Amino acid sequence: MKPIPAVGLSSSIIQIVDFAVRILSKDHKIYQPTDGEAVENHTVLQDIAKNLFRLSLNIDQNDLKRLSSDPKRPKLSEAAEHLLKFSDETKILTATLIDAVLQAQARGSFSDPKWQTGRDALLTVWKKKEITGLKKKLKNVRKEVDIALMIALRAYLDQSAETGLPVFSADDNSQIHHWEKWQNEAMDSIHTNDWKPKNKKHVEEFSKKVDALITVENEAHFCHEVFAKLHFAVMDDRANSIPVAHEGTFEWMFESPPSYESGQQQASAFLDWLGDKSGQNLFWITGKPGSGKSVLMKHMFRNSRLFPSLEAWSGASPGINAAFFFWNSGIDLQVSSAGLLRSLLYESLQDMIYGPLEQDPGIIQWLFADRWNQFTSYGGGMHDFAFPDLRRGFELMISDVTKKFFFLIDGLDELGGYPEAVVDLLLSATKRDNVKICTSSRPMPGFQNAFEKRPSLMLDLMMSEDVRTYVSHVVHTQEQLVKICSYETDDSLKHNLISDIVEKSSGVFLWATLSTDFLVQGASESDDVVSLQASVWALPSDLDPLLTYIFEDLGTDKVDLQQASQLFRLVDAHGYPDLLALSFANDPHTNSSISAELRPLRPTELTKRLEDMLSILKVQCKNFLTVFEGSAGANEPDEEAVSSVADPRRLKINYSHRSIKDFVQSRPVLEKIRQATGGDAFNSDEYWANASLWALKTLRPQQKAQKQVFPVWEDLAWCMEYALRLEEKDNKVRVTYLDEVGRAGIGERHDTIAAMDLPRGYATETFLDIALWLNLTGYVRIKAKTAERKDIKHAMEYNRAVRKMLGTGGEDRWIGERRRLKAAHMNTSPELFLLLEYYAKLVRFATPKAHMEMPEYV
Known part of the structure; x- marks a missing residue:
């Protein structure tokens, strides 16, 4: 009922x-x-x-x-x-x-x-x-x-x-x-x-x-x-971007004990450590860049093969399992201590309240008692979390000795700023008998000093057979290599080819994947196994020289180099975009969105765009950029999979590995990329402004309460942001562009905008409402001369009502990290309101008109 x-x-x-x-x-x-x-x-x-x-x-x-x-x-x-x-x-x-x-x-x-x-x-x-x-x-x-x-x-x-x-x-x-x-x-x-x-x-x-x-x-x-x-939209993106472990790899991790020595110390068996109750509660996984640390950490997260050992440790106590994956290719929260604690608290509390424990939600009031008291007192306590606040809540949560907590924390070396606070947090937490933490990082001095006397694992020393498993799979399944190997009657040549790749990789899984991809793309019908072996011998043994070798090969074709360089610059300018948006940004005609139709892409159009982009990333970009499904967790979609994705905007793109990003953004490589794209003449904001309007126009409706609605805000806000960035560079207001943004975002979809997609409390009638509230001064000055009087009056009322309702700082939810939009909103102009009041009057005789210079516009 x-x-x-x-x-x-x-x-x-x-x-x-x-x-x-x-x-x-x-x-x-x-x-x-x-x-x-x-x-x-x-x-x-x-x-x-x-x-x-x-x-x-x-x-x-x-x-x-x-x-x-x-x-x-x-x-x-x-x-x-x-x-x-x-x-x-x-x-x-x-x-x-x-x-x-x-x-x-x-x-x-x-x-x-x-x-x-x-x-x-x-x-x-x-x-x-x-x-x-x-x-x-x-x-x-x-x-x-x-x-x-x-x-x-x-x-x-x-x-x-x-x-x-x-x-x-x-x-x-x-x-x-x-x-x-x-x-x-x-x-x-x-x-x-x-x-x-x-x-x-x-x-x-x-x-x-x-x-x-x-x-x-x-x-x-x-x-x-x-x-x-506690939650943030891209909380799971890093975990989703990490490739799934190749079948048959990391099997040794679930055996006890590993049979090798790391330096003078035999590595502890992970499962034995997991079930151990002696108080050694931190396990450190380290190794060379690209050896597969993140893949292993993802493979272990909530892996049922760990449960028996975890249960041996936890006994009758309920277990809470959470993870965080640092990512220096992501946003600030993905490389910060605050992002770490927000994720661990969010996942743990979700487990406690909505998982099998079904704990009383009152635990939230206990962990954040000050906030709860502020909320019941005067509606406060809703401010953003700072690290000290999060740490108090986290330490209070793990102080509950009736529960056991197991945390996986990947990529400490990707943490922004100073890692000492996080290291101190981990060491402090693992002093408790009810907390175990497995963490990973490169073998940097700060982490070696903190963790060297604790159970640990040097990953690259264990990866030789896993690399062999992967390379053997590629050689036996990749069509081009299968065809070349089929001409040979001597199987030892094929085995030697596999062994050569394994030996040169030195346990660095990334080296093996890049080199095999490079061999496959460079293979021709005239090749044989011996020539492939020669190609392997020509490859540098270390990762950075290998990346240089592949990039120099890319530079032999100016068209490919220009296309790859453009995509590198577009991704660097944006963060990590979705694949569809990148296809829009890759359009050489940066005004194409203005004449585009206002409709969702047809399935055939969508599939072609995505497949074309995947092909460019594979061939022209040499797989330096990778695609992953942001919220569903699928990895590396191929051409056959893209058409089955429920929401194509979940397909995100970023650098395949931190080492690749560091290489591309190194000074000598970055200069070559700039030269290939015309240096300062290349304006990424023009491309992303075009892409944002394309995205706004091709939005797919969502079904809400028996009605189809359009979630316009994110794309609408980015359109305004890029228009302001372009105006900042040449002092020309993008009136034609913003008019089309207003038509696509507000005008044509006025009755179908999602209810929570604009500030509530006062109805939005025209784009002028939004432009005045966010203080797009140049645009408003120009439009005030020709706008209808009722629209000007409504925009002024809308601005007053929304600013009053949101209060100081309330606009942050809507503006986010869009720097130009934030600056514009704060820079109010009394002269502009005097001008609007003049144009809003029914009779203007004897009413002085506020003087404001009209800006240039395009």
């Missing part, structure tokens, strides 16, 4: 009423954190306003509220009509309170003493009787809502009895929404106690039940917000 709409609307109204009453009360203290600096008055008032905005918007999103606006709706019950009336009254009262909070914020100074209560702050703009009056009105609303909800539930209860429908859900599944659970409990209480809405005592008892609903709702929201703050 689903919850009736009245429950959800009542919850939204009561949440905002109860929160507002607390803010207005003289005995409700503003909570200050116990282990950090006091929160400034300005921030407290901003958080109060944001929470009031959020709760007010929840009213509008309620099913009953939406149903009331449907002209074809059935007649609503009297209780439902009353709740709708109270919701409107609540919104009016809330708007009044928000205005007062923002006024108090504007009047305050950072030198003011810290407010003890929200009421103290409001007394700077209101009189006591105004505060008392608003508080009284809100309490009256609360009483009336309790009664109306009780009537609605009583009617539903009576109706169920008449129709013979089951009143209570027999399913005790923990995943049932808490509204439904609460509704069942409330109706059970009404039925058992025969509560009547006209009985004051009954209403008071029922009100206590309602309080329980609100408490659970607040806890659920806090839990959701903490998970959202």
